[in-house]
Amino acid sequence: MAFQLDKEWRLQPIKGATGQTFMGIRATERVFIKRNTSPLLAALSKEGIAPKLVWTKRTVNGDILTAQEWLDGRVLKAEEIGQRNDVVDVLYHLHHSYVLKNMLEKIGGQIKTPMMMMKEYGDRLPEELKKNKYLARVYQYLQNNIPEYSTHNYMVVHGDVNHRNWLVSNNYLYLVDWDSVMVADPALDLGMLLGHYVPKKSWNKWLLAYGMQPSQEALDRIQWYAIFNFLQETLRHYQIGERREMNAEILRLKQALGY
Known part of the structure; x- marks a missing residue:
């Protein structure tokens, strides 16, 4: 230590x-x-x-x-994420707090655009994954469809809304592990969450509860980040030697989003 x-x-x-x-x-x-x-x-x-x-x-x-x-509680199960109203409430609060945005900008918090995220991902990609034809096709799709969304509308995002980072204690819900916090398009968090935990047929209903009109532009942005997050998770599993989990992530990408 x-x-x-x-x-x-x-x-x-x-x-x-x-x-x-x-x-x-x-x-x-x-x-x-x-x-x-x-x-x-x-x-x-x-x-x-x-x-x-x-x-x-x-x-x-x-x-x-x-x-x-120290809270005696539990992390949310994957199947709970899309069903709890307090998940919606916490994310809405985070994504609409100008106090947090101003503070993070003052202390030098990173502003991340999709172009920057793609470059970081590409720089970290090992040869074995570069040679995977399916992953290469998905990566090219993302390159060709980078969402246009004004950085003026960026807010604070958590950056890793995996179910393991949601802690419930005494019926109160918290987000934990803020190492990936940044100023970015809120669709980053929404894509991570919806892509992994909410069936696509239910996205409109979830977004309306969150307070967002599910326009085609919004849905396209969220889907872009959802797909990108699947690629990130695939890379993460590869880097820590979890080949089985990596292949399962690729399968989930195919099943969840039709790619």
Whole structure:
């Protein structure tokens, strides 16, 4: 462990994490500690989108530790995502908060366009996946259909609305793990969520509940990000050696969106 806290704190690594998250224990107190997370966390906590921030400390080697209240709860199951109204409410709140947008821009938060995302993806793509004809065809489709959406309309997006990042505790829902937060088209989060968790025939109904008119332009943008997220997940599984999960992701892309 590359950092130290006050002697009264005991740090317990959280199983399955990447060495960046811990349970902090002091007497009967427990907190969730993360190293070098987004500086926006305090504002997200104040808005009620993320769990309450307890304290922030800088270590001797320059790391920033944040402690949030430890919540006894559970992550949402995949099949719950498309059914819960509070998922809609949390995303609407996030995507319409100019307070969060202004704050993230002031602290140097990244603005990400689809063109930038495609370049980052392409730069990380290994030869084996480049040679996959199906993935190459999907990638070319995305290149040819990059959505046009004014950056003036960009807002704060979470960037990874996987069901594992939704925590429910005492009937209150939070989004956690803000390492991918950015200023971007809200369709990024919507595409990730709808593409993986909501049947396409139900997209219009879900979007109306969210407060968006499901115009053809909006649906096209959301579908673009949904497809892109499938490619990102395929690459992620490949990078950590999960070939079976990678192939399952490709199959889900074919089934969910007809590609």
